Amino acid sequence: MTGQSANSTRETFTWGHAALRAEFATAPDGTLRMTGPARPDGTGGAVTGDRPDPSGAAPAGGLRDTSAPLPLVEVTALGHGSGWSGQRFLDGALGSRLRHRAHRSVREGDWHRLTVELHDPLSGLTAEVRFSSPDGVAVLRSEVRLVNEGVEPLVVQSVSSLLLGGLPSPDVLDVHRARNDWLAECRWYRAPLRETVAGLNHEAHEHDSRAALTLAGRGSWPSDGHLPMGGLTDRATGRGLLWQIESAAGWRWDTGERAGAAYLALNGPTDAEHQWRERLAPGGEFTTVAAAVAVGADFEDALGHLTAYRRAVRRPHPDHTTLPVVFNDYMNTLMGDPTTERLLPLVDAAAAAGAEYFCIDSGWYDDQAKGWWDSVGEWLPSERRFPDGGIQAVLDHIRSRGMVPGLWLEPEVVGVRSPVAKSLPPEAFFRRDGVRITEHGRHQLDLRHPAARAHLDAAIDRIVGDWGVGYLKLDYNISVAPGTQGEGDTSPGGGLLGHTRAYLEWLGAALDRHPGLVVENCASGGMRMDGASLAVTQLQSTSDQQDPLYYPPIAASAPTAVPPEQGAVWAYPQPGFTPEEISFTLGSALLGRIHLSGHLDHMTEPQLALVREAVATYKSLRGDLATAVPFWPLGLPRWTDAWIALGLRPGGAPAGTQPQRVPAASPGTTYLSLWRRDEEATRTLSVPHLAGVEARVEILHPLASSGRARWRAERAELTVELPAAPACLLVALTPALH
DSSP: OOOOOSSTTOOEEEEEETTEEEEEEEOTTSOEEEEEEEOTTSOOOTTOSSOOOTTOOOOTTSOOOTTOOOBSOOEEETTBOBSSOSSSOOSBHHHHHOEEEEEEEEEETTEEEEEEEEEOTTTOEEEEEEEEEETTOOEEEEEEEEEEOSSSOEEEEEEEEEEEEEEOOGGGEEEEEEEEETTEEEEEEEEEGGGTSOOOOGGGOSSOOOOEEEEEOBTTBTTSEEOSEEEEEETTTOOEEEEEEEOSSOOEEEEEEETTEEEEEEESOOHHHHOOOEEEOTTOEEEOOEEEEEEESSHHHHHHHHHHHHHHHSOOOTHHHHOOOEEESIIIIITTOOOHHHHHHHHHHHHHHTOSEEEEOTTTTOOSSSOSGGGTTSOOOOTTTOTTTHHHHHHHHHHHTTOEEEEEEOTTEEETTSTHHHHSOGGGBOEETTEEOOBTTEEEBOTTSHHHHHHHHHHHIIIIIITOOOEEEEOOOOOOSSOOOOTTOSSHHHHHHHHHHHHHHHHHHHHHHSTTOEEEEOBTTBTTOOHHHHTTOSEEEOOOOOOTTTSHHHHHHGGGTSOGGGEEEEEOOOTTSOHHHHHHHHHTTTTSEEEEOSOGGGOOHHHHHHHHHHHHHHHHHHHHHTTOEEEOTTOSOOTTOSEEEEEEEOOSSOTTSSOOOOOSOOSSOEEEEEEEOSSOSEEEEEOGGGTTOOEEEEEEESTTOOOEEEEETTTTEEEEEOOSSSEEEEEEEEEOOO
C-alpha cells in the first residue's frame, strides 16, 4: 500500500495482493474514489484495460475523464435525498459529502483486509468501508458499517455494500442474470446492457440518463425469482465481473450508465423495494450485508474465483471433504408420510445401496392424521406413526445398518395447530400492526426473541444431543413479505433482516454445541440459495423438481450458485423405471451431492445393482469434488436444451485450507456429465484447459452404457455419442503419464 501523495490535499494509495488490486485517490470534490478491482496480471475483468485516474481529475486537454469512478459509499436517508431524482442510488447528498478520514490495512492469516473511514461533518454520519480478499483469489468482499456521530437521529433508507464506477461503456457490455423459480432454479440468461439502458446524446443534456437495469429480491426467500447474483462481460474481450449479495433477506443491484461509463451498485434491503429503514440514534450503528465481486478473464474464470472465495469464507466442517451419501425418504417416495412400517425396509435398502446418512423427512411429528403441514413446531415424535419403540427404534435401526440418522425440521415456522402457537409469547412471532402474521397455515418465529430461541435450542439439543441425530434438513416453506415490525423495529424490512441474522447466529451456535452435526439448507428447494446461508450450512438443496427429465439444467447450473460439494441433487430411481431411466436420474447427481431417494425397497436385484454401481462411482470421485472448478463445454444450459453438459476441472487447495487458489489447470482428472434429452445422437465439446494433452477417456456412468466418447488432444475436443434419448454419460479425462 502506498501512502499520501506529494500533494497533501490528495490522498492516493493502492491495496491488494498478487491476484487483485484496487487503487484509491481523493477526487477534486473531496470524496475518496476507487478504480478496480482488477487483476494485476492483466487477465482481469471488465474493469481492466485503460485505467482511469480514480480521482476523476481532468486529463491533458482539460476534458473531464468520462469514466471517473464513484464515491466508495452511497447512502440515502430521510431529509438527505439524491442529487438527481430517480431510482438509481447514485450521486446522493450524503455520499457526495463523505470525506476520507483514515484508512488502515492488515493481513490476517490468508485474508487481506482494508478499512476506509469516511465522515460527513454536516450530518455526523461516519461510514466504515470494510474490504477483504483471500490471498490468491481475485474476489473483493465489501461491507459498510454506519455510525451516527451526530446529535440528531438519522433514518437511513439505503446504503450500498459495494459500489463500482468507471466500467466500460454499456455499448460493449452484456449483463448476466439467473432466473430462480420453484422447480426451475439457476436459469442463466444474458443480454446486451444497451437493451435496457438506451444510449443518449450526453452533450445535449446536462444530466445522466435515469435509466438502469435493476434486480431485487422479494420476501423472505432471498433467491425467489432470481439468484442474488449477476455479471457483466465485455463482448470483445470476454473479460468480466461476477457478483453475489450475501443476504438471507432483501437485496438489490442496479447497473446503468453514468458519464458515458457503466456502473454497478450492490445493496442489501432498501426502503423502495423491501420497506427497509434503519433509525440511527446518536451513537447508533448499522452494518450492511456483504457483497463480493469476482474478476475474471471470462465468466467461467470469474466463477472459478468466486467458488474459491465461497470455500474460503464458509464455516469449516468435515462434511466439505467427506461428502457422505444421503438417503432422504421424501422425494417421490414417502412424501411426508413416514411410519415405522414404511421406513424399516427403506433403511435396509438404502444401506445396501451404499447410503451413509438416512434422513427421515417431514411428517414424523404429526400425530393427528390431519396432515403434517400446519402441525409443525413442537418437534416431538408421533406415537401413532412409530408404535413399537417410538422413533428411537427407527433411529437405532438406521445406526445398526451403519448409517447416521437424520431428521427434517422447519425451525422458523409454527403451524396454527401446533401447541407452540399458544405457548410462546406473542412477541416471539412475526407481527404487523400488532397482528400475528399467518401464512399458509403457519406462523413465523422471530429468532431475536429469547423465548423463540430457547424453544429451538431445546429442540436441537433434544434431537441431536439426546436422540443422537447427526443430520438435520432445515426447510423453510413460507415467504413472509415484507417482514415484521415488532418493538424497536423501524420497518418491516428491518425486522426481517434482523431475524435472518439472528437465525444464522442461532444456527452457528447450535453447530458450536454439536460440531459433528451436518445441516442441509432448504427452502422449498432452492429458494434460500444465498451466500450468507451457504457460509454457515454444509449442504444446499438445489430444487424440489420431481421429474428427472427436468433436473439436468438445474443440476448443471447449480455450481454457479453453490460449490459442487455443497449442492444437493435428488436422485430418485423407481421400480417402474427402465434401466436407462434409472441411470439417467442417478447420473444427474454424480457431480454434486447425491441425495438418494426412491422406492429402493421395491426394486429387483438388477435394478438395485444399477443404484449400487452409481453410488460406488460417486464414492470413487467425490474426493475430487471438494477442490474442483466448474465449467460448461456447451455453455450454461437453457431450460429446453436437448444436450446439456457440466464439467469439473482440477483446481484449488483442499477445502478448509488456505490459500484457495485457482490454477489454470493441473494434472488431475477432468469430469464431464452429459445429458441427451432429444435430437441428434452426437455432440462435440470443447475442453480448452486440456489443449494438446493426451488423455485417457473412461466412461464412469453408466458402466453398461452404449454411449461412446473420443478425445482429440490437438483440437481439445471430446466427441460423445449417445444413441438413444433420454440418456446421460459421466466421462473422466485423465492426462496420460509419460
